[in-house]
Amino acid sequence: MTPCTVQTSTFYPPIRTRDMQDVSLQPLCIGVCFSGALPRHLIRSVIPIQISVSIAEEYRSFTMPVLEALSVDGYPHSGCSLSFDDVSNVLSDSGNALSCDNIDxxxxxxxxxxxxxxxxxxxxxxxxxxxxxxxxxxxxxxxxxxxxxxxxxxxxxxxxxxxxxxxxxxxxxxxxxxxxxxxxxxxxxxxxxxxxxxxxxxxxxxxxxxxxxxxxxxxxxxxxxxx
Structure with a gap:
């Protein structure tokens, strides 16, 4: 698949330390929303979304990112464009929020x-x-x-x-x-x-x-x- 739209962001996950022998990167829960409306004839279509995660070369011998995907059901509709802060707020406030730190x-x-x-x-x-x-x-x-x-x-x-x-x-x-x-x-x-x-x-x-x-x-x- 050749992506026609590419969005690139850089995140800095905190380092989690239990002791000097157990040091790792804290997992990140990242929300991705899609603005705009699709034509109705695509309602039963399967639309591929390609997501890539990379880490700086000097750290690749120590850790590698692993992707997991969960859809957020009931995401509110909006006629305006959404920023990353908007997505973060919805994920934080929603009953379906993905939270790695605050498990309800x-x-x-x-x-x-x-x-x-x-x-x-x-x-x-x-x-x-x-x-x-x-x-x-x-x-x-x-x-x-x-x-x-x-x-x-x-x-x-x-x-x-x-x-x-x-x-x-x-x-x-x-x-x-x-x-x-x-x-x-x-x-x-x-x-x-x-x-x-x-x-x-x-x-x-x-x-x-x-x-x-x-x-x-x-x-x-x-x-x-x-x-």
């Missing part, structure tokens, strides 16, 4: 227990059950629900990597087979290719889950065993 809905299944083993499908099964129990209790119009739905399907596939083949447990009918990950999976697009071993597949699921979880849980994902 508790996420009881995170952090994971210190003995969580991402190579063990039984652990993934326990996690998927916990996510399911939480997911059906929160508002479906919140971004937490969209995020939780995708987290559920990652954990579900970790528990049942042969899905939709083989044996797999029933899940709550209120959780649809929707979302980029599960839809791609059902189309036959396994995360690492058809020749991937079960061990490598679960390792990739774990990597994807960590990336996805960080969007709403920027703290360490697994509890530290202090025993």
């Amino acid at each position: 809905i508790p996420i009881p299944f995170l952090p994971l227990p210190h003995n969580f083993n991402p190579t063990d499908s039984y652990h993934w099964s326990q996690l998927s059950e916990q996510i399911q129990l939480w997911l059906v209790t929160i508002p479906e119009d919140s971004q937490y629900w969209t995020w939780g739905r995708d987290a559920f399907w990652l954990a579900f596939i970790g528990a049942c990597p042969d899905f939709p083949n083989g044996r797999w447990p029933k899940w709550d009918a209120r959780i649809p087979l929707e979302g980029q990950f599960i839809e791609h999976w059902l189309e036959g697009g396994a995360v690492g290719g058809l020749d991937q071993s079960r061990e490598d597949l679960l390792a990739q699921i774990w990597s994807d889950f960590c990336t996805h979880a960080m969007l709403f849980h920027p703290e360490p994902l697994v509890l530290i065993d202090v025993a």
Whole structure:
């Protein structure tokens, strides 16, 4: 895709320090709005949006940006052009706000227990059950629900990597087979290719889950065993 309109902005995420051994960049939640009205005949179209994130060359050996996308449902219509400050205010005030620092809905299944083993499908099964129990209790119009739905399907596939083949447990009918990950999976697009071993597949699921979880849980994902 060749973009016809390009907007470039530079952001400076703060550095997060827990101790001298755990130093990282704070995740950024960036809102993107689109001004103007589309012709009605495009109502069922899929319009691609290309977003690129780069980091200065001297820092690339230490960190790489990872993108996650969530649509903001119910975004108010406006006939005027919108600035970045406008977007920030809407995201801050909206009930669907994406906030990495001020989480309004508790996420009881995170952090994971210190003995969580991402190579063990039984652990993934326990996690998927916990996510399911939480997911059906929160508002479906919140971004937490969209995020939780995708987290559920990652954990579900970790528990049942042969899905939709083989044996797999029933899940709550209120959780649809929707979302980029599960839809791609059902189309036959396994995360690492058809020749991937079960061990490598679960390792990739774990990597994807960590990336996805960080969007709403920027703290360490697994509890530290202090025993």
